[in-house]
Amino acid sequence: MQSCNRKLVLVMLFGAFGSTAMTGLATASLSxxxxxxxxxxxxxxxxxxxxxxxxxxxxxxxxxxxxxxxxxxxxxxxxxxxxxxxxxxxxxxxxxxxxxxxxxxxxxxxxxxxxxx
Known part of the structure; x- marks a missing residue:
C-alpha cells in the first residue's frame, strides 16, 4: 500500500509541475x-x-x-x-x-x- 501511495504522490507532483510548466509557457511571452x-x-x-x-x-x-x-x-x-x-x-x-x-x-x-x- 505504501508503494501505491508513493506512486500517487509522484503522479500528483508531476501533474502539478506539468500544469505549472504549461501555464508558464503560455504566459512566458507576457512576463x-x-x-x-x-x-x-x-x-x-x-x-x-x-x-x-x-x-x-x-x-x-x-x-x-x-x-x-x-x-x-x-x-x-x-x-x-x-x-x-x-x-x-x-x-x-x-x-x-x-x-x-x-x-x-x-x-x-x-x-x-x-x-x-
Missing part, C-alpha cells in the same frame, strides 16, 4: 519586459496588455499574406513601425505612464490596448 503581440487575421493577440514604464512589446506579423503596421499617437508618445511584412516584427518601447492604443494603419479595426504603470 518580464518582453511582451509578444501577434498580428493575425486582422487582429492583435492578445488585445490588451499591461506594462511598466520602459517595457516594450514586440509586434509580430503572423499572417502569411497580409502586410500590417503598428502605430501609436498620443500627447506624450508617438510611434510608427511602417509596413510590417509577413514574418517581420516591430518593437515598441513605452517610455511614459498612460493608456495607449496601438493601431494598424492598413486595417483600421485592429486595436491593441496598452496600459503602462
Amino acid at each position: 518580464g519586459s518582453d511582451h509578444i503581440i501577434f498580428q493575425k487575421g486582422k487582429r492583435f493577440g492578445p488585445g490588451d496588455v499591461a506594462l511598466h514604464v520602459g517595457e516594450h512589446i514586440t509586434v509580430v506579423n503572423d499572417d502569411d499574406n497580409f502586410v500590417h503596421q503598428a502605430y501609436v499617437e498620443s500627447e506624450t508618445f508617438a510611434f510608427d513601425s511602417g509596413d510590417i511584412e509577413p514574418g517581420a516584427r516591430a518593437v515598441i518601447t513605452f517610455p511614459t505612464e498612460g493608456d495607449f492604443t496601438v493601431l494598424c494603419g492598413v486595417h483600421p479595426k485592429m486595436k491593441l490596448a496598452v496600459h503602462v504603470r
Whole structure:
C-alpha cells in the first residue's frame, strides 16, 4: 500500500509541475519586459496588455499574406513601425505612464490596448 501511495504522490507532483510548466509557457511571452503581440487575421493577440514604464512589446506579423503596421499617437508618445511584412516584427518601447492604443494603419479595426504603470 505504501508503494501505491508513493506512486500517487509522484503522479500528483508531476501533474502539478506539468500544469505549472504549461501555464508558464503560455504566459512566458507576457512576463518580464518582453511582451509578444501577434498580428493575425486582422487582429492583435492578445488585445490588451499591461506594462511598466520602459517595457516594450514586440509586434509580430503572423499572417502569411497580409502586410500590417503598428502605430501609436498620443500627447506624450508617438510611434510608427511602417509596413510590417509577413514574418517581420516591430518593437515598441513605452517610455511614459498612460493608456495607449496601438493601431494598424492598413486595417483600421485592429486595436491593441496598452496600459503602462
